[in-house]
Amino acid sequence: VIEIGQPEHSKVTTCAYCGVGCSFKVEMRGEQVVRMVPYKDGKANHGHSCVKGRFAFGYATHRDRITKPMIRARITDPWREVSWDEAIAHTASEFRRIQATHGKDAVGAITSSRCTNEETYLVQKLVRAVFGNNNTDTCARVCHSPTGYGLSQTFGTSAGTQDFDSVEHADVMLLIGANPTDGHPVFASRMKKRLREGAKLIVIDPRRIDLVRTPHVEAAIHLAIRPGTNVAILSALAHVIVTENLIDADYVRERCETDAFADWAEFVARESNSPEATAAITGADPEDVRAAARLYATGGNAAIYYGLGVTEHSQGTTAVMALANLAMATGNIGHVGAGVNPLRGQNNVQGSCDMGSFPHEFTGYRHVSTPDVRALFEREWGVTIDPEPGLRIPNMLDAAIDGTFKGLYIQGEDIAQSDPDIRHITAGLSAMECVVVQDLFLNETAQFAHVFLPGSTFLEKNGTFTNAERRIQRVRKVMTPKNGYEDWEITQLLARALGYDMNYHHPSEIMDEIARLTPTFANVSFDLLDRVGSVQWPCNEEAPEGTPTMHIDHFVRGQGRFFVTEYVPTDEKVGPRFPLLLTTGRILSQYNVGAQTRRTQNSAWHEEDLLEIHPHDAEQRGVTDGSWVKLASRAGETSLRAKITERVAPGVVYTTFHHPMTMANVVTTEYSDWATNCPEYKVTAVQISPSNGP
Ligand code: SF4
Numbered sequence: 001v002i003e004i005g006q007p008e009h010s011k012v013t014t015c016a017y018c019g020v021g022c023s024f025k026v027e028m029r030g031e032q033v034v035r036m037v038p039y040k041d042g043k044a045n046h047g048h049s050c051v052k053g054r055f056a057f058g059y060a061t062h063r064d065r066i067t068k069p070m071i072r073a074r075i076t077d078p079w080r081e082v083s084w085d086e087a088i089a090h091t092a093s094e095f096r097r098i099q100a101t102h103g104k105d106a107v108g109a110i111t112s113s114r115c116t117n118e119e120t121y122l123v124q125k126l127v128r129a130v131f132g133n134n135n136t137d138t139c140a141r142v143c144h145s146p147t148g149y150g151l152s153q154t155f156g157t158s159a160g161t162q163d164f165d166s167v168e169h170a171d172v173m174l175l176i177g178a179n180p181t182d183g184h185p186v187f188a189s190r191m192k193k194r195l196r197e198g199a200k201l202i203v204i205d206p207r208r209i210d211l212v213r214t215p216h217v218e219a220a221i222h223l224a225i226r227p228g229t230n231v232a233i234l235s236a237l238a239h240v241i242v243t244e245n246l247i248d249a250d251y252v253r254e255r256c257e258t259d260a261f262a263d264w265a266e267f268v269a270r271e272s273n274s275p276e277a278t279a280a281i282t283g284a285d286p287e288d289v290r291a292a293a294r295l296y297a298t299g300g301n302a303a304i305y306y307g308l309g310v311t312e313h314s315q316g317t318t319a320v321m322a323l324a325n326l327a328m329a330t331g332n333i334g335h336v337g338a339g340v341n342p343l344r345g346q347n348n349v350q351g352s353c354d355m356g357s358f359p360h361e362f363t364g365y366r367h368v369s370t371p372d373v374r375a376l377f378e379r380e381w382g383v384t385i386d387p388e389p390g391l392r393i394p395n396m397l398d399a400a401i402d403g404t405f406k407g408l409y410i411q412g413e414d415i416a417q418s419d420p421d422i423r424h425i426t427a428g429l430s431a432m433e434c435v436v437v438q439d440l441f442l443n444e445t446a447q448f449a450h451v452f453l454p455g456s457t458f459l460e461k462n463g464t465f466t467n468a469e470r471r472i473q474r475v476r477k478v479m480t481p482k483n484g485y486e487d488w489e490i491t492q493l494l495a496r497a498l499g500y501d502m503n504y505h506h507p508s509e510i511m512d513e514i515a516r517l518t519p520t521f522a523n524v525s526f527d528l529l530d531r532v533g534s535v536q537w538p539c540n541e542e543a544p545e546g547t548p549t550m551h552i553d554h555f556v557r558g559q560g561r562f563f564v565t566e567y568v569p570t571d572e573k574v575g576p577r578f579p580l581l582l583t584t585g586r587i588l589s590q591y592n593v594g595a596q597t598r599r600t601q602n603s604a605w606h607e608e609d610l611l612e613i614h615p616h617d618a619e620q621r622g623v624t625d626g627s628w629v630k631l632a633s634r635a636g637e638t639s640l641r642a643k644i645t646e647r648v649a650p651g652v653v654y655t656t657f658h659h660p661m662t663m664a665n666v667v668t669t670e671y672s673d674w675a676t677n678c679p680e681y682k683v684t685a686v687q688i689s690p691s692n693g694p
Pocket residue numbers: 015016017018019020021022045049050051052053054184185186187
């Protein structure tokens with residue numbers, strides 16, 4: 001703990017780790033943080049926080065921060081520190097050269113779910129207005145892109161339907177593919193409180209997460225399914241609801257497209273979707289499945305909470321649609337206490353998606369091919385915008401390997417550690433002529449960079465983040481950026497060097513532009529946020545104070561739309577060479593690739609990634625607790641220590657992806673969601689064998 005005397009002044013800002021979005025009062029003495037205190041009036045956290053957030057200020061002043069821009073001609077050359085003027089001029093000249101030689105589509109950018117709304121907005125504007133293409137994507141591609149697509153198709157908007165406070169009115173919670181006690185600790189505490197008051201919990205997860213049984217809280221049902229079988233188990237739940245007539249018929253008739261409902265009901269009622277028939281796929285006890293379906297459909301207000309265990313599959317979008325189907329069929333959507341809620345991993349993953357970071361959408365999820373929307377942006381920006389969607393992250397890397405994509409600007413994203421099938425990532429990056437990394441530290445991706453632009457931390461900038469409940473909250477600058485600039489200013493410098501006049505003086509002006517262009521943000525301004533604390537979008541003339549619960553009278557798309565969600569097994573198969581299934585997740589003390597949490601002042605943070613393995617599988621392979629093992633898949637191999645536990649079932653192993661020493665994503669594969677290319681991190685066929693260490 002750092003104590004450096006009594007604070008002299010303080011500001012309220014928002015945690016930059018997970019999608020809960022806790023508010024903190026940052027107490028300062030001069031330019032030094034004395035402590036971060038959870039803010040009692042924070043509407044997402046009500047005065048609570050986890051230890052990770054409280055110590056987040058440590059990385060802002062860590063000695064590893066890079067504060068001077070650097071360039072090099074080849075990635076094998078040493079870095080050379082240069083002035084900001086030289087770094088920006090060099091980057092602009094390289095991007096101009098690449099576009100002149102290889103065409104306008106040879107460059108693109110990746111925005112960050114760690115940066116503010118205003119910063120991600122500027123990056124996609126740079127791409128569309130200055131690069132002249134739509135080659136912009138976000139790290140949400142590899143986490144919640146199926147949420148965006150699945151919920152927009154079924155409900156009409158790409159976001160969770162409730163606010164966090166609504167959990168206090170839930171009678172039943174269906175938690176699938178999420179581990180809130182590690183990933184979203186403050187919200188997990190609220191879930192536990194509600195469970196202690198008598199609400200019931202259904203957990204669907206291959207692993208026995210803490211909420212299955214923890215002091216004073218026990219799940220009513222845990223369906224420990226095989227990895228990769230979410231869609232089959234959700235069809236089984238739907239089968240029971242339809243065949244036992246547990247449908248909310250009035251709700252469906254009044255609120256949903258009835259033809260699509262009839263098709264769905266006919267499909268799920270088939271015997272092949274029954275709990276008994278699907279048990280061979282999922283491994284779940286049919287009686288438990290029947291009990292879970294009855295509880296969800298008849299237990300009162302039922303709220304679904306889900307995470308990356310749903311989205312990061314080859315059928316990620318299908319599973320999101322299947323969850324939406326369940327909620328509509330039982331009338332569990334559009335009122336307090338019920339809904340469908342993605343637990344977003346990163347602080348601003350909702351925001352980066354809202355801000356038009358995807359290659360096919362402007363802000364507010366409007367397609368780039370829609371003429372009147374495009375005309376609106378063309379008028380505001382004074383340019384002509386390409387009507388064709390651009391490249392997604394994996395397509396950018398494919399194109400680089402093919403020799404048609406040469407320049408990439410990466411804002412705050414470490415794709416060489418966090419993205420799947422690392423060999424493919426590094427091959428793509430190595431094939432480019434100008435990789436620009438804008439980040440706090442020399443991360444794994446920087447090994448492949450030609451330009452390093454030092455970024456700023458959440459304590460050094462103004463702006464907004466949008467949390468998992470669509471809550472837009474202020475980020476306030478409490479110290480001078482050590483690198484000299486806030487991230488939005490760096491993007492603006494680059495745009496100007498490329499001949500486009502961006503001329504913002506403060507991020508509030510960027511938010512004003514977003515509000516002018518985005519109907520769901522029409523009333524949002526820094527003045528409003530400073531006055532009322534935070535608002536949940538849509539926030540406009542119809543909902544001047546924001547919208548805690550969505551789809552109350554009608555769905556955003558009009559009527560809710562059911563989709564037939566047929567289970568299709570992943571192409572990733574176990575076999576004699578790779579007989580175990582690996583699935584991955586997070587631990588409380590670390591955050592994503594660990595670049596920040598490993599640099600905070602708490603020794604408990606220095607844990608390593610462990611491989612959880614069932615005693616039966618460990619014994620068969622001669623693996624002992626704490627010993628080193630080799631983890632191998634057809635994509636690659638790595639070494640880590642074993643942790644023998646019955647949290648995982650026989651045939652399943654589990655690890656986290658926080659440490660560059662482990663590089664768990666060396667073994668994950670190229671398979672991805674059929675609709676969005678979200679990688680299938682959660683299912684990899686692997687083999688384990690004793691090893692001598694890395
Ligand atoms: Fe809150 Fe998440 Fe930050 Fe913890 S990491 S303080 S739960 S926002």
